[in-house]
Amino acid sequence: MKNVRPLHDRLLVRRIEPKETAKGGIIIPDTAKEKSQEGEVLAVGNGKVLDDGTKLALEVKKGDRILFGKYSGSEIKVGGEDVLILREDEVLVVLT
16 A cells, blocks of 8 residues: 555545354355445545645544445555545544
């Protein structure tokens, strides 16, 4: 991911996939799974540029685990890996 740098208030995020089995030991097939809404931030932009030209720093930083909306972001493939590009305002929660 070293050759990709998001611009402005955008984040590059890798989805964190849930475990393959349910609590009862039942294996969930790929066709029945929903895409995870949890991810790890791989890279962040420089900050949001406001109308007056000043730059607002991002609250989310590289390495944070986040939750985002079900239909948020754009999926792209970087180096053979599927990742998301999100705006910071699409992030719902930073997990601690």
